[in-house]
Amino acid sequence: MFRKIAVKTVLLFLLISIAPISILSYISLQKAQDALKKSIMNSFANLAEEKAQAIRHHLEDHQFEAQALASRPEVKEAVRQANLSYSGLENILRLDREWVSTQGHCPEADRIMAAPLSGFLAEYQNSNPESYGEIFVTDAKGATVAMTRVLSDFYQADEAWWISGYGEGKGMSLFDDRGYDQSVGGPVIGTVVPVRDKEEVIGILKINHKIGGVLEIVERTSIGGSDLVFLGRSSGTIAAMSKQRDYELTDLEKGLLKEKKSGITEDLHNGKKTIMAYAHVETPILTRVRQSTPVKGTPGEKWEPGKWTLFIEMDQEEAFAPIAELKQTIRIAVMLAIAIVVLPALFFSSRITSPIRELIRGAKILGDGDLSHHVLVKIKDEIGELAGAFNKMAVNLKTITASREELEKEVAERKLAEDILRKSEAKYRSLFDNMLNGFAYCKILLDENNRPVDFVYLEANNSFERITGLKKEDIMGKRVTEAIPGIEEAHPELFDIYGKTALTGIGGKFDIYFKPLKIWLAVSVYSSQKEYFVAVFEDITWRKKAEESERQNREKMAHLDRLKSLGTLASGIGHEINNPNNFILMNTTLVREIWDDAKDILSSYREKIPGEIKLGGLPFDKALKTFPQLIEDMRQGSVRIKEIVSNLRDFAVTGQPPLHETVNLRDIIQSSESLTRNLIQKSTRRFSLDIGDLPAVRGNFQRLEQVMVNLITNACHSLTGPGQAVEIKAFSGMDKGMVYVIVRDEGMGMDQETLNRVVEPHGKFVLPYLTRH
Numbered sequence: 001m002f003r004k005i006a007v008k009t010v011l012l013f014l015l016i017s018i019a020p021i022s023i024l025s026y027i028s029l030q031k032a033q034d035a036l037k038k039s040i041m042n043s044f045a046n047l048a049e050e051k052a053q054a055i056r057h058h059l060e061d062h063q064f065e066a067q068a069l070a071s072r073p074e075v076k077e078a079v080r081q082a083n084l085s086y087s088g089l090e091n092i093l094r095l096d097r098e099w100v101s102t103q104g105h106c107p108e109a110d111r112i113m114a115a116p117l118s119g120f121l122a123e124y125q126n127s128n129p130e131s132y133g134e135i136f137v138t139d140a141k142g143a144t145v146a147m148t149r150v151l152s153d154f155y156q157a158d159e160a161w162w163i164s165g166y167g168e169g170k171g172m173s174l175f176d177d178r179g180y181d182q183s184v185g186g187p188v189i190g191t192v193v194p195v196r197d198k199e200e201v202i203g204i205l206k207i208n209h210k211i212g213g214v215l216e217i218v219e220r221t222s223i224g225g226s227d228l229v230f231l232g233r234s235s236g237t238i239a240a241m242s243k244q245r246d247y248e249l250t251d252l253e254k255g256l257l258k259e260k261k262s263g264i265t266e267d268l269h270n271g272k273k274t275i276m277a278y279a280h281v282e283t284p285i286l287t288r289v290r291q292s293t294p295v296k297g298t299p300g301e302k303w304e305p306g307k308w309t310l311f312i313e314m315d316q317e318e319a320f321a322p323i324a325e326l327k328q329t330i331r332i333a334v335m336l337a338i339a340i341v342v343l344p345a346l347f348f349s350s351r352i353t354s355p356i357r358e359l360i361r362g363a364k365i366l367g368d369g370d371l372s373h374h375v376l377v378k379i380k381d382e383i384g385e386l387a388g389a390f391n392k393m394a395v396n397l398k399t400i401t402a403s404r405e406e407l408e409k410e411v412a413e414r415k416l417a418e419d420i421l422r423k424s425e426a427k428y429r430s431l432f433d434n435m436l437n438g439f440a441y442c443k444i445l446l447d448e449n450n451r452p453v454d455f456v457y458l459e460a461n462n463s464f465e466r467i468t469g470l471k472k473e474d475i476m477g478k479r480v481t482e483a484i485p486g487i488e489e490a491h492p493e494l495f496d497i498y499g500k501t502a503l504t505g506i507g508g509k510f511d512i513y514f515k516p517l518k519i520w521l522a523v524s525v526y527s528s529q530k531e532y533f534v535a536v537f538e539d540i541t542w543r544k545k546a547e548e549s550e551r552q553n554r555e556k557m558a559h560l561d562r563l564k565s566l567g568t569l570a571s572g573i574g575h576e577i578n579n580p581n582n583f584i585l586m587n588t589t590l591v592r593e594i595w596d597d598a599k600d601i602l603s604s605y606r607e608k609i610p611g612e613i614k615l616g617g618l619p620f621d622k623a624l625k626t627f628p629q630l631i632e633d634m635r636q637g638s639v640r641i642k643e644i645v646s647n648l649r650d651f652a653v654t655g656q657p658p659l660h661e662t663v664n665l666r667d668i669i670q671s672s673e674s675l676t677r678n679l680i681q682k683s684t685r686r687f688s689l690d691i692g693d694l695p696a697v698r699g700n701f702q703r704l705e706q707v708m709v710n711l712i713t714n715a716c717h718s719l720t721g722p723g724q725a726v727e728i729k730a731f732s733g734m735d736k737g738m739v740y741v742i743v744r745d746e747g748m749g750m751d752q753e754t755l756n757r758v759v760e761p762h763g764k765f766v767l768p769y770l771t772r773h
Helices: 002-015 018-070 073-084 089-101 107-113 116-126 160-169 212-219 251-258 321-367 382-434 462-468 492-504 541-608 620-654 665-675 677-683 701-718 752-757
Strands: 132-139 144-147 174-181 186-197 200-210 228-233 238-241 263-269 272-290 301-315 438-446 452-460 508-514 519-526 532-539 661-663 686-691 697-699 725-732 739-745
Touching (some): 018 174, 018 186, 018 263, 073 132, 073 186, 107 144, 116 132, 132 186, 160 186, 200 212, 251 263, 251 272, 251 301, 438 462, 452 492, 492 532, 519 541, 541 620, 661 665, 661 701, 677 701, 697 701
Parallel strands (some): 174 272, 686 725
Antiparallel strands (some): 132 144, 228 238, 263 272, 272 301, 438 452, 508 519, 661 697
């Protein structure tokens, strides 16, 4: 019985002899594929090496051309004359500052552009304008001697290419990869050569060639539709590319740029496999690197030694297209072989599969639920025995399925429970996403000393996004120091608070002004699992602003109360001051009249008495001149007291002094200086008064004069020694309609609390601080 089915199986496998054909075909395909792939990759490597050599020869041609130009008699003679007229580094730097500040619109730039050598170089450049960006020459000190266009600065000796080219007087030819050049307005390659007078280096000549020549070599290297050819810098940037498009270097490409070698490899770019040939350009180059800090009016730069590497990349699918064609040919051959073998195999397989089909039909009937069906297979081999076993299994299944209804009921109940659970989960998910408070579920991160140093966002709701402005997809799985840069410096205490909760399970609440987002937050934190915590928070910025506004209003009300008390006091004391002051004011007039009568008597008496006569310790002649002024000063002082009392009363009623006069600030300042002259002379030896042309202003002469007197008095009182200065300066014109009066001293200053109170009327403060303006 077993012998019959074994014979059938052996006969079938002998007929289906496609397996050897497939193995031989696969081996042949692999060998041919490896050979063809090796040939293609070698061709790519050779092409990259050839183009790298072409770029090197192109740069050498630039260097030979620059050396020939530097040896011209016109160039040498101009540089000699410039060196002979050297006027010192300080003069060069002065011209450079003027050049940079005017962007080349200065006499020195005009003189250089008009020089004969500049004209000669311009004619040379115009012979091939597509190749040259600019040509210029410097002397041995780095000062520009001639140029074909106005440069961005005059002094070149602080540039890395000039320092390397001059070589401390030894001279060296080199290239500098400038990238985008401000003077030329495009990418250039600089060729630097020394100008020699016999063996002495007397200057530097530089030609900034446009990158078109190099770009042409790169672009004509194209070999296919999907290929990409580019010239990369060792700094990790692209100098030239065959197709203008956004392209980001892979890590492999960046690593190869730093190595000085050639070869071929495979890479993955934008999800596509590529083959990549690369070849080093054997020429030393200085590469310009942009800086954030500007230098001498330029965008900012520094120079680093670098190199170029030529890359040729192509999609593997296109590069290995011949291999795909070979595979297709072999597939067709194998399919034909299968077709030849399959026809006789079908005949013999039908003899075997016929009883199996009967067995399958019986299984379907059994699967439909008719467990009384029996499979009728008459052959007496392994399949026949299988049919008998199948019929026996049907009998056993009929017994087992008696409890099917109970099983179906249990399944239905479980499905119902799953539906209820799913709806409940959706309900709570909706509640979580739409709650007003922000929610963040995080895992704390610890260092080797078990101290919290960071945490990772695991879950957040929609309100988290609304309050913080951070997208959930941008923070999930990230550390907070990555999601919110600067948080570690701004709020180191947060890591301790959250770490304590995550490690001990002790929650808490706190308010915080979150500096990175500039908002106030009320935070509740708790933990249900060690090393994990939940932060629930709300934006309370509006509440904090309201509290601050309320505090400021309270301070304003208190200030108004103080002003009211001050007004009441001012009104009360005004009457007490006016009575004695009126007496003084009336008597000064009488004293002046007495003096006018007495001086003539004293003068005639003086002529009759020999020797010196003194009045009040003053010589008689000086007393005649001084006494009238003293009487006038007394009268003016009394008038000032009267005006002060009047203004105090006005202030008590309106809170503001009257501002109805047209006054001259020069007169006010000079009058104030006169009133405080004795104090000034006692306080300092360094007093200065600078009053410019001042227009008339609207105000109160006496009040402004009092302000000036107070400022000068305060300045003098703040000095700790006569060597400290007091300066008064008045000017206009900075802002339209404004006049400025500045009193500056070198004495003690005011702290912030005192500064906040200086506008209070009639306030007095002690000033123990260092500086005050």
